[in-house]
Amino acid sequence: MSHTVLVCDDAIFMRTMISDILAQAGFEIVGEAETGREAVEKYRQLKPDLVTMDIVMPDMGGIEAVREICKADPDAKVLMCSAMGQQALVVEAIQAGAKDFVVKPFQPSRVLEAVQRVIG
């Protein structure tokens, strides 16, 4: 059975790109979210094996969303998607419970490596 993924990003471009990379590698994209709040809700409903999470999103940012998700499910596997220069936020996300991170612009191989590390 393939792993299920929830993709969270406020930019449709990024969601599409991440979904494509993961779908081609055999993952099943079970949902997408545009805001942190939506991410938290969809995580609760879908219980995906993996979440990719943008850091900066309207209506609850990615870090707070990670915190919420991990509070409800300490084993949640969240992969942060960050832009260059956001290291302070990445560190905060890690403290909040994120399991790994990738830095935009994405290279598909890097994304998949990170996903493998998280899914283990």
Added chain:
Amino acid sequence: MDLSRYAALFVTESREQLGVCGQALLEWERRPTATEPVVTLFRAVHTFKGMAAAMGYANLTELAHRTETVLDLLRSDPSSGREIADLFFRIIDALEQGAGVAVDGGDPRLDFSPLLAELDEASVATAPTGSWAIPAPGGMPAVVAPEVAASRLIQVVVTPGATMRGARAMLALRKVEALGAVSAVRPPLATIEQEGFDGRFSFQLAGTASADQVMAAVRGAGDILDVTIDAAEAERVAEAAGRGRQIRIDLRRLDALMGHVGELIVARARLMELAEVSTEPELRAVASRIARVTADLHGEVVQARMTPVWQVFDRFPRVVRDLARQLGKRVRFEVEGEETQLDRAILDDIGEPLIHLLRNAVDHGIELPAERARQGKPEEGQVRLSAASDRTTVLIRVSDNGRGVDRKRVLAEAIQVGLLPAEAQDVPDELLLRVLGRPGFTTAAQLTDVSGRGMGMDAVISRLRGLGGSVEIDTQVGVGTTFTLRLPMTLAIVRALLARVGDERYAIPLAGVAETVAFHSDRIAALEGREAYVLRERLIPTVRLRDRLGVTGPRPPGRQPAVIVQIGERRVAVVVDALVGQQEIVVEPFDAPLGTLPVFSGATILGDGTPALIVDPAALV
């Protein structure tokens, strides 16, 4: 569970966390609207609270908890906390002192009620406009782990060129936290978080996880080039951590080692002399081999004593900030070259002189904001502390862009006390320093309660001399002042020129020697009433070591050599009876008896077993 054995670890770690707090507070003051400093502060206080709670220190925990609560409120609007930054500084101090008291069993006696009352007021004033969840459990390094067995030092290298190596490192740390308590992270977490490191970091891991598990956890963070696990090193670190914050190796052991190496070097010198005149080829081969190995050994021991200067520099931002605040000045403090290495013994000794120079810069250098504005300068002054090294010397600079030293005032006072002739028009830079360094000499501007009473600069200079270093001043009215400290990288062993005067030999450290020349008596001239020597069309003041040392008796016939001693820009020609050669000498601590000429910085034993005094080049120029 017996908690006492964690006490030392608690003290070390909590001090580290409170250090992070101090840095974050400074950063917050600089950028009052930024969120990160508050986040960092919150995190560090939170970590401290967790440790204090684990140790069962109720009062410390309470103060940390209430502080954390107010910080939580401030997070949504950091600038609203501006007024109470000072309160936070006092709290951090109280926590630090309290931690020391608590480990001695004094927590029940700690009374933080005045601070708590102030915190209550602050939390009322700070409207709760946002909430801030406490980080997920397990997110912080736990100081107390019940399964503590042995601690191991783990050294990790993040792949060069990887993006966000700091975040990668944090991820690795977080993954290994699942295996056991993580402590003594180097460089400090705050440095790693800000990407202020070269990708190498180390930490101690307690617990019983297998090496494979540790490897897998660290590598699980991705972009990890190398992981090494060193149990023996960690034991030493742990042992040292109990005694002092950042001493990683027992200094006494290193001192003893250095002592032996010193003796070996002295013996080597003698051996080489004997081999020189020997006809035994095998003896000569063995001697030269011993010479090489001794040099390598010396190099290793010197290396082992090297310590990055940040271990001393770390406390300076706070000193500068507090003083600036007290004096109503605005000062930006910048530090550069914190990784520069210096012999631990020297490093321990320069902290006080540097604090004196920094205080001097803030107090006398930087003007009040209004005055700066009047002069068209930015209201915020700048004080910089930088360290850099070349092969054998470390340069530490303290500079400010303040008012500079008022030469006219110094000139007037110098004439008044007879240090300069009445007709003198200006104080040369070099004299200025010596003038400032004279015991009891002071200008009115120096006589404030902050910077001491005229003894300060003198103490700085004599301390540096004692270390075989020197200090120079470069100052321009209205532009600022720079003090340059020149220090040997290591104390114990230096290469020196041996010169004979009368019946004695004297050692002149090569670091202060520019060249040696033959002293032609037909090239003697006069410079400002002093005897000078013409060298390549430049006049250099001469110092006749015979006269300076009060040596009598017949002078050897023939032409005398002169040693051109140079410190910074200043040169003198030191006339001696004869040059004997060069040798590595072991500098012995020198307690100059009262009345000793201020020409010597130490003593040494030469290769043939006879003692010799070490001439301080800086005292001659």
